[in-house]
Amino acid sequence: MAQRPRARFAAMMGAAQGLNGLSTLLVFRWLDPIAMGYWSAAQLVTLPLDALKMGILSGLAREYPYLIGRGERDRAHR
Structure with missing residues (x-):
């Protein structure tokens, strides 16, 4: 049963x-070189600015599937 959420998570990622x-490919195709520089x-x-996230999203991507897999849905959803 725990395999299904993992597969869904992996597919979505x-x-x-x-x-x-x-x-990214579309942006490269549509922009001229000057606009690409901008x-x-x-x-x-x-x-x-990504550093301001302080690893919160990375931790969430690790911890959430781990807790769901262990069956600790209450901890995962808080």
Whole structure:
């Protein structure tokens, strides 16, 4: 029974990464070189902002499936 949520989680993470890659390819195709430079600069500005998350999303991606797999749904959903 615990296998089903893991498979769904893995499928959704794979789909998210695939869509992210597709959007990157579309951006590269539609932007001219100057606009691509602006796009890259904007991404460089957002990199330090990711550090403000302090690993919360990474921890959630690890802990949530672990707790669900152990059957501790109350702890996972709080």
